[in-house]
Amino acid sequence: MTSYVVGIDNGSQSSKVTVYDGNGRTCAVGRAPLPANDTPRPGVVEYPDDVLWESIADACRLAMADFDGDPHEIVGIGLCTIRFCRAVLRADGSLAQPVQSWMDERVGRPYRAETIDAAYVTTSSGYITHRMTGNFTDTVANYQGMWPIDAAAWAWSSHEQDFQRTGMSRDMLFDLAMPGEVLGTLTSGAAAVTSLPQGVPVVATANDKAVEALGAGLRDPGTLLLSLGTYIAGMSVGDAGRTGTTSFWTNFGSEPGKHLYESGGIRRGMWTVSWFRDLLGEGTAREAEARGDTVEEMLGREALGVPAGSDGLLTVPDWLAPPEAPARRGSILGFDGRQGRAHLFRSILEGIAMTMKERTDEMADELGTTFERVVVTGGGASSDLMTQIVADVFGLECVRLDGGSSAGRGAAICAAVATGLVPTFHEGVDRFAVVKDRTAPISGNTRIYQELAEVYRDVRSTTDQIYRRSRAILG
Structure with missing residues (x-):
C-alpha cells in the first residue's frame, strides 16, 4: 500500500x-x-x-x-x-x-x-x-x-x-x-x-518561516536560506536559543529543540517585482503574452543582456519605513538615459540581493559562522535571473529544490514523522528536500558586486537626510 x-x-x-x-x-x-x-x-x-x-x-x-x-x-x-x-x-x-x-x-x-x-x-x-x-x-x-x-x-x-x-x-x-x-x-x-x-x-508544525526552512533542507550552520517572498528573510539554524543579539533574532525551529536564526529582512520584498510588472501596464502584458511569456519571464530574458550593476542604476528597496527611521523611503538612483525597463528590472533584483547580503553578513559575523552555500525558496526562486544574481552577489553556489512550496514540503515532513512514514526529521529532509539545480557564481560579476557593496552601504545615510527634509514639507 x-x-x-x-x-x-x-x-x-x-x-x-x-x-x-x-x-x-x-x-x-x-x-x-x-x-x-x-x-x-x-x-x-x-x-x-x-x-x-x-x-x-x-x-x-x-x-x-x-x-x-x-x-x-x-x-x-x-x-x-x-x-x-x-x-x-x-x-x-x-x-x-x-x-x-x-x-x-x-x-x-x-x-x-x-x-x-x-x-x-x-x-x-x-x-x-x-x-x-x-x-x-x-x-x-x-x-x-x-x-x-x-x-x-x-x-x-x-x-x-x-x-x-x-x-x-x-x-x-x-x-x-x-x-x-x-x-x-x-x-x-x-x-x-x-x-x-x-x-x-x-x-x-511551526511558524511558516521555520517550516519553510525545514522543507528547504536547512540543517547545518554553513547553509543560508533566502526566502524570496512577500517578506524576504535570511535564515540559518542552530541548537541554541540566542538572546541579546543585534543583527538577528531567534525563533522556534520546526524540529523540537532546534532554533531558527533570522536576519533583518525586506518587507514588501518580491512585491516590488509585482509592482513594477503592473506599473508597465496592459501593453507590456499583451507583448509578453504574444511571446508566450509572463511579464516577469520576458523582463528576465531582457535583463540577462544588462551587465552587472545595471549600467549605474542602484535600487534600495526600503518601500516600508522601519520604526527606527520613519522618514526612510525606497530609492532608485543613477538614471542617465542609457537605462530601459530591463535595467530597472535587473536593478530591483540586485537591490534585493545586495540588501540581503549586507544583512546576512551581519548575522554571520554575530553567529561566528561562514556561509558556504545559499538555498533560495519562495516565488523569487522561480526566476533564473534572480538565482544567478544571488549567486553572484553572495559569491556562493545557489541551490534550488525540486517541487513547489518549501513550507508545504516542511509541513509534509512533520506529518511524515508524526505518522511513522519516516523515522526522523533528518530522514524526512533526505527524502523530501531534493535538489533541483545548482547555480555557480560568475566571478567577474561577483567582483563588481563586492566593490558596489561599499557604495551600497553608504546610500541610506545620505538619502535618509533627504527624506527627512522632504517629509517635513510633504508629510
Missing part, C-alpha cells in the same frame, strides 16, 4: 496544498488566492470574513481533485499557517472578530478585549487547527512576540507577570503541542468542505 501525506502552506497571498507520496514525490497540488486585507483604519490590517479557512478549504479541494491516488491512503496532514497573526475566538471556537494580520499594530501590543464574547486568543494555526479537528490545541512553535511563552522551555510561562504583561489569562490560551505531534483528527465537517478523508491526523 502506498501512503501519502498532505502539506498545507497558508501564506500571505494564497494557500497551497500539496499531496506527497512516501518518497517525497509531489502527487497533486491545489492553490487558492487570498483576497486583499481590510484596513478599516490606520494600524488595523485584518483578514476579511473567514478567508483564511476558506482559502485552505478551497486549496484542499483543488488538490484532491488533482489527486489520482486513493484518499484513504492519506495518513497525515501537516498544517502550516501565516505567523504573527492573532485570532480571537468565541467559546465555540468561531471567530469573534476578524483575524489580525502580522502587519496589524495590535499584534505587537498586549491583548485588549474588543468584543464581549471573546473567550480564546490564539494564532492563525490555532484557529485553523480548531476548524479542522475541533480541538483547542496549537503548535508551540508559532508563538513569538506578544505571548506569555517561555521560549527556553517551549511552554507557556510559569510567571504570572508574563500573563499580565500580554493581557492574556491562561484559560484564554490553547494547549500546546510540539512540532511533529498530532493535534487531533479531521472532523466529518472539515472533511466535507476540504474533500480530505475524515479521521486523518492533523499534525503540528
Whole structure:
C-alpha cells in the first residue's frame, strides 16, 4: 500500500496544498488566492470574513481533485499557517472578530478585549487547527512576540507577570503541542468542505518561516536560506536559543529543540517585482503574452543582456519605513538615459540581493559562522535571473529544490514523522528536500558586486537626510 501525506502552506497571498507520496514525490497540488486585507483604519490590517479557512478549504479541494491516488491512503496532514497573526475566538471556537494580520499594530501590543464574547486568543494555526479537528490545541512553535511563552522551555510561562504583561489569562490560551505531534483528527465537517478523508491526523508544525526552512533542507550552520517572498528573510539554524543579539533574532525551529536564526529582512520584498510588472501596464502584458511569456519571464530574458550593476542604476528597496527611521523611503538612483525597463528590472533584483547580503553578513559575523552555500525558496526562486544574481552577489553556489512550496514540503515532513512514514526529521529532509539545480557564481560579476557593496552601504545615510527634509514639507 502506498501512503501519502498532505502539506498545507497558508501564506500571505494564497494557500497551497500539496499531496506527497512516501518518497517525497509531489502527487497533486491545489492553490487558492487570498483576497486583499481590510484596513478599516490606520494600524488595523485584518483578514476579511473567514478567508483564511476558506482559502485552505478551497486549496484542499483543488488538490484532491488533482489527486489520482486513493484518499484513504492519506495518513497525515501537516498544517502550516501565516505567523504573527492573532485570532480571537468565541467559546465555540468561531471567530469573534476578524483575524489580525502580522502587519496589524495590535499584534505587537498586549491583548485588549474588543468584543464581549471573546473567550480564546490564539494564532492563525490555532484557529485553523480548531476548524479542522475541533480541538483547542496549537503548535508551540508559532508563538513569538506578544505571548506569555517561555521560549527556553517551549511552554507557556510559569510567571504570572508574563500573563499580565500580554493581557492574556491562561484559560484564554490553547494547549500546546510540539512540532511533529498530532493535534487531533479531521472532523466529518472539515472533511466535507476540504474533500480530505475524515479521521486523518492533523499534525503540528511551526511558524511558516521555520517550516519553510525545514522543507528547504536547512540543517547545518554553513547553509543560508533566502526566502524570496512577500517578506524576504535570511535564515540559518542552530541548537541554541540566542538572546541579546543585534543583527538577528531567534525563533522556534520546526524540529523540537532546534532554533531558527533570522536576519533583518525586506518587507514588501518580491512585491516590488509585482509592482513594477503592473506599473508597465496592459501593453507590456499583451507583448509578453504574444511571446508566450509572463511579464516577469520576458523582463528576465531582457535583463540577462544588462551587465552587472545595471549600467549605474542602484535600487534600495526600503518601500516600508522601519520604526527606527520613519522618514526612510525606497530609492532608485543613477538614471542617465542609457537605462530601459530591463535595467530597472535587473536593478530591483540586485537591490534585493545586495540588501540581503549586507544583512546576512551581519548575522554571520554575530553567529561566528561562514556561509558556504545559499538555498533560495519562495516565488523569487522561480526566476533564473534572480538565482544567478544571488549567486553572484553572495559569491556562493545557489541551490534550488525540486517541487513547489518549501513550507508545504516542511509541513509534509512533520506529518511524515508524526505518522511513522519516516523515522526522523533528518530522514524526512533526505527524502523530501531534493535538489533541483545548482547555480555557480560568475566571478567577474561577483567582483563588481563586492566593490558596489561599499557604495551600497553608504546610500541610506545620505538619502535618509533627504527624506527627512522632504517629509517635513510633504508629510
